[in-house]
Amino acid sequence: MACTSCHGDGFSDASVMQNACESCHLEALNKFSDTHPKSKFTDPRNAELLSHLDATQCVSCHREHKPEITRAYGVTLAKDFCAHCHQDIAEERDSHKEFGFETCTNSGCHNYHDNTALYENFLRKHANEPALNKKPKIPALTGLVEWNKKNKQTPPLQLQDADAPAAYKDENIVNQWALSHHATANVNCSQCHAQNDNWQITSTALTIDSCIECHIKQNESFKEGKHGMRLADKLSKKLSPMSPALATLPMHQDAMSQINTCVSCHDPHQPDLTFAAADACLGCHQDEHSTNFYSSKHGQLWRDSQNGLLPAEQAVSCATCHMPRLKKGKKVHAEHNQNANLQPNSKMIRSVCSNCHGVEFTLEALASDEQIQSNFSNSLEGHHSSMDLVRDRIEQRKKKQ
Ligand code: HEC
Ligand code: HEC
Ligand code: HEC
Ligand code: HEC
Ligand code: HEC
Ligand code: HEC
Ligand code: HEC
Ligand code: HEC
Ligand code: HEC
Ligand code: HEC
Structure with a gap:
């Protein structure tokens, strides 16, 4: 800046x-x-x-x-x-008489700017939910619908179809690629590598620009969050990519030489969404919250899903919270801006937690710094006083009627 x-x-x-x-x-x-x-x-x-x-x-x-x-x-x-402006709140609402003004925000009651998951009507609608819904409501990713329609008739590419020059046909790479969704969807070696003259493998353009052509949405949102914003197209001066070496948050020592591009989470020859959603993150992030993930119930569920014991949509990875699936019309894609729902953290209630939990339970969890640090490893009562106030008002109204 x-x-x-x-x-x-x-x-x-x-x-x-x-x-x-x-x-x-x-x-x-x-x-x-x-x-x-x-x-x-x-x-x-x-x-x-x-x-x-x-x-x-x-x-x-x-x-x-x-x-x-x-x-x-x-x-x-x-x-x-x-x-300064809400002195008269105690006159308007008996219930608020005892509250100090330092308690209005950051405890799950109100925010100054974003109250989309905290305003009274919303809470009223969700006043009596259990801690856990019976069925999670996470939608499936839809992928590149138009591309797949166009290429549906063509059979998947095979090992021998790889169109790289012989010098670059590393056996491992060709084998990985042949099993990937790229080969199935008819994306050949040259479709990424043609961006580079003479197959120059070292350029960062290869790791981002070569993906953009097909994955427009992911590229846009990647460049809005901390991982990608230094590469935003609207910057007049080009900056170097984000890197663990530039971070203020704790990062793994041996990740310092890495840079943040698409391939920091997706091996281009073997994109694996399960790896991308948690283990990729832990290759760089080393703060307490992140390293506690696998000791939480969410982390255990994620392990279970990796072992085939339950569908990924019912488990919780880092990406479930930080890169939630967004629905636009019939299309569903992963939010690649991990800052979009980070602050204030009540943004996660609507986009993430309420897919599986009752709202009161998540109000309590998100209001607690300890819960966040432990990555939600501690058990909860499932009670928040903001919801008591709402329930009292519902009762009062019933009496009036
Ligand atoms: C994110 C926005 C932002 C950036 C970037 C920024 N400033 Fe400021 N700066 C402010 C604000 C806000 C104030 C306070 C203005 C006010 O009170 O009206 C301020 C005030 C100042 C003042 C007045 C003294 C003071 O501390 O109040 C100086 C001098 C100053 N900035 C220098 C700089 C310099 C040099 C840089 C680059 C290294 C810089 N600023 C970058 C927002 C910014
Ligand atoms: C500079 C004055 C000012 C400050 C400071 C202020 N507010 Fe407000 N607030 C208002 C005004 C004006 C309204 C609109 C009142 C109305 O429509 O009756 C409002 C409305 C609200 C509402 C109701 C919004 C809605 O649409 O239902 C809430 C909740 C609220 N403020 C909370 C807060 C909290 C929490 C703080 C402190 C973090 C705060 N306000 C600080 C002026 C202020
Ligand atoms: C009257 C005080 C007040 C004013 C004026 C104000 N903010 Fe805020 N802002 C806050 C508070 C308090 C928070 C902490 C989170 C919350 O309560 O919403 C915050 C949080 C934020 C955040 C981080 C969280 C989020 O919701 O994205 C951003 C960004 C932000 N403000 C930008 C702005 C900008 C830009 C303006 C001017 C257009 C502005 N603020 C004007 C009080 C204010
Ligand atoms: C020529 C178009 C094209 C290019 C270039 C391309 N992809 Fe893809 N990609 C696809 C298609 C088609 C799919 C098939 C699945 C779908 O419908 O989303 C796909 C799927 C994926 C998936 C999901 C894999 C899965 O298992 O579901 C990831 C991750 C991915 N690509 C990352 C990348 C990255 C990173 C790059 C750049 C290094 C890249 N892609 C370049 C077309 C492309
Ligand atoms: C989805 C885009 C994409 C496709 C398809 C693709 N590559 Fe790559 N390839 C890349 C990217 C990006 C890199 C750079 C990786 C890095 O910097 O970590 C790369 C690197 C390489 C390297 C350098 C060694 C390495 O692992 O970094 C070789 C060799 C290579 N590719 C060969 C191939 C061959 C052969 C095919 C087809 C069978 C192919 N690639 C298909 C994107 C792709
Ligand atoms: C190549 C290393 C790397 C990988 C892999 C990575 N990150 Fe990051 N991440 C960073 C860096 C560097 C920052 C910027 C930190 C800073 O500014 O202190 C960052 C920032 C963030 C932030 C914003 C923090 C803030 O306070 O604004 C979140 C959230 C985040 N990453 C989550 C994830 C998740 C979730 C994953 C996996 C899906 C992931 N990261 C994968 C390096 C990485
Ligand atoms: C159940 C949801 C959830 C899961 C799972 C989760 N996080 Fe978070 N994460 C949060 C919340 C909530 C915050 C706090 C946001 C705030 O208060 O600004 C946060 C904060 C962060 C931050 C910013 C920390 C800071 O100090 O600024 C990073 C980085 C991060 N998470 C990475 C990860 C990684 C990596 C994983 C997986 C290993 C992960 N998270 C798993 C919900 C989650
Ligand atoms: C911080 C790690 C991270 C980075 C960086 C990243 N992705 Fe992803 N990406 C993921 C995760 C995790 C998922 C799967 C989320 C899920 O399963 O809901 C995903 C999903 C995808 C998908 C599959 C479907 C979809 O709709 O989102 C594509 C395609 C994709 N990424 C492409 C890219 C491209 C292109 C870039 C660079 C502009 C990129 N990704 C950067 C972690 C990352
Ligand atoms: C060039 C773009 C730019 C300008 C100009 C700018 N900001 Fe920001 N601001 C950012 C970015 C990028 C972040 C970090 C993004 C994130 O955390 O999501 C940020 C973060 C913030 C935050 C959250 C800080 C935190 O610690 O959580 C606040 C509040 C904020 N800006 C207010 C302002 C105010 C007030 C001004 C004007 C004086 C301003 N910004 C000017 C880009 C800008
Ligand atoms: C895909 C569904 C899903 C999502 C999304 C989800 N959770 Fe969970 N969560 C669960 C399941 C299942 C459990 C384990 C419940 C059990 O075994 O008692 C759990 C457990 C928890 C626990 C621990 C309870 C205990 O007693 O140990 C907390 C706290 C929690 N979740 C908070 C959150 C928060 C906050 C969010 C949003 C940021 C969130 N969860 C998002 C499914 C989800």
């Missing part, structure tokens, strides 16, 4: 800064319908509130270069800042 990406050319106008923040972030905030968008405060009835805190400006709450006061999610205000 260059200084000019926020400050513009001269260190001048506040609107330059505001525009910069919005140009990178607004689309994502709007996607989850921000609870406090600017438009809420341009309403004259709310203008008074802004004299306490100018919430139309991102920098009122997210001040840069102040590590000593910066909290999680880049917030630089005191923990009870909601009080």
Whole structure:
């Protein structure tokens, strides 16, 4: 991040800064319908509130270069800042009388921006669910429907069909490829390698650009998350790919020389979605949360599915949570931006957990840092007080009627 990406050319106008923040972030905030968008405060009835805190400006709450006061999610205000505008909440709701303003956020009750899994109507709809649903609702991947339609008539490619020059026909590689979905779907050696003059094997273009032509969606979302954003097409200056050596999170020492491309998770000659979903990740990530994965119930289920004891859709891998399957019309593909549902973590409730668990159970799990660190290895009661409040309101309404 260059200084000019926020400050513009001269260190001048506040609107330059505001525009910069919005140009990178607004689309994502709007996607989850921000609870406090600017438009809420341009309403004259709310203008008074802004004299306490100018919430139309991102920098009122997210001040840069102040590590000593910066909290999680880049917030630089005191923990009870909601009080500036919501002093009267205790009058409106008896139930909130005892609560301190420092408890509004980050405990599974409210967020400032994204409340899509926390607003009252949503909770009411899910007020009485068991900890675990009977049947998980994870859809199957649909793959490249158009390509497969076009190539359906052609029989799968065989060992002898490999079209690489003899010098490159490594026996292992040819054998692996012949068993892969690429060979089945008529993708030959040259379809990836032709991107490179004279079969230059060393270029990073081979590991990403050669995949893009066919896997457009995966490429787009890969370049929106931390793994791929340094390669985003919209960057004016080309950066080197992300690498464990550039990370602030703990990474495996022997992964330091690697770079993040498509082939860090997919062996191009033998793409294996099971390997990609957990063991590939653990080749680089070495923080406590990640290394605890295989001791959790989820991790055990994942082992079981690898051993053929249950279908992969009923197990939970790293990718189940961080790269969930997205449904668009009839098509289902894997989200390749692992930051899309990472913050605040209640984003995972709708996209991931509620496919298998009741909402109250997941509110409790996600509100706990210990649970996250242990990768959900501890057992839970399946109770969250936010849900009690909702159930009380349902009762009150029934009485009124
Ligand atoms: C992510 C956006 C962002 C980036 C990138 C950024 N700044 Fe800032 N900078 C800010 C914000 C926000 C403020 C506070 C502005 C305000 O209060 O109105 C600020 C304030 C400053 C100030 C005023 C003194 C202070 O600490 O408040 C200086 C000097 C400054 N930045 C220098 C830099 C330099 C040099 C770089 C590149 C190394 C840089 N900034 C990169 C957002 C950014
Ligand atoms: C009144 C304070 C306030 C203002 C103004 C504000 N934020 Fe936030 N922001 C927060 C808080 C608090 C969080 C922590 C997570 C939450 O509660 O939603 C947060 C979290 C975030 C996050 C990370 C989590 C997420 O939901 O993606 C981003 C990115 C973000 N803000 C960007 C912005 C941008 C861009 C603006 C200006 C358009 C802005 N914020 C204005 C308070 C504010
Ligand atoms: C050039 C694009 C760009 C600009 C300009 C930019 N950001 Fe960001 N911001 C990012 C990226 C990339 C991340 C990290 C992505 C992620 O974690 O999903 C990020 C992360 C954040 C976060 C979350 C931080 C955390 O620790 O969790 C907040 C809050 C945020 N930005 C606010 C702002 C504000 C306020 C401004 C304007 C002063 C701003 N950003 C300007 C690209 C930008
Ligand atoms: C700068 C003033 C301001 C601040 C600070 C503020 N809010 Fe709000 N909030 C509002 C306004 C204005 C509304 C809209 C009220 C209405 O429509 O009646 C609102 C609405 C809400 C709603 C209801 C949203 C809906 O659509 O149902 C929630 C929940 C909420 N705020 C939580 C919070 C939390 C939690 C914080 C602190 C992290 C916070 N607010 C900080 C001004 C603010
Ligand atoms: C000429 C088109 C084409 C190119 C180039 C291509 N693929 Fe594929 N890929 C396919 C087709 C067709 C399938 C068949 C399965 C499907 O329908 O998704 C597939 C399947 C896959 C799968 C799923 C495998 C499975 O077991 O289900 C992965 C992962 C994959 N490709 C990764 C890559 C990577 C990484 C690259 C670049 C190094 C690449 N592909 C280049 C067409 C292509
Ligand atoms: C889906 C795209 C794709 C297909 C199909 C493909 N390759 Fe590759 N190949 C790659 C990529 C990407 C690399 C670089 C791998 C790396 O950097 O880790 C590579 C590397 C190689 C290497 C260098 C050795 C190695 O393991 O890195 C050889 C040799 C090779 N391919 C031969 C072939 C042959 C022969 C075929 C057909 C039987 C073939 N490839 C089919 C994408 C593909
Ligand atoms: C080649 C190494 C490598 C592999 C393989 C890899 N990652 Fe990463 N990952 C990274 C690096 C480097 C970062 C950036 C970390 C940083 O900035 O501190 C990252 C970032 C992340 C983040 C964002 C963290 C944050 O705080 O913004 C998540 C989540 C993540 N990876 C999950 C996964 C998952 C899940 C897998 C497997 C499906 C995986 N990673 C595979 C290297 C890797
Ligand atoms: C049941 C869901 C789930 C599973 C399974 C899971 N994670 Fe996470 N992961 C989370 C949640 C929730 C967070 C916290 C997000 C937050 O609070 O911002 C997280 C955070 C992370 C982070 C960011 C850590 C940080 O400090 O910023 C990384 C990296 C990560 N996970 C990697 C992995 C890897 C690798 C695996 C598999 C070995 C894995 N996760 C398995 C849900 C999961
Ligand atoms: C961090 C690891 C990781 C990286 C990097 C990665 N993938 Fe994937 N990819 C996965 C996982 C895990 C799945 C399977 C998810 C599932 O089973 O739900 C997958 C699935 C796929 C599929 C199968 C079907 C689908 O719809 O998503 C294709 C094709 C694919 N990836 C291509 C790519 C391409 C092209 C790139 C580079 C732009 C890439 N992947 C980068 C981990 C990764
Ligand atoms: C594909 C289905 C599935 C998804 C998605 C899923 N889980 Fe689970 N989870 C399970 C199953 C099955 C168990 C094991 C239940 C048992 O054996 O009692 C479990 C166990 C747990 C446990 C441990 C309970 C204990 O007593 O040890 C926690 C905590 C948990 N899940 C939280 C989450 C959270 C949070 C998410 C979303 C980020 C999530 N899960 C996503 C299926 C899922």
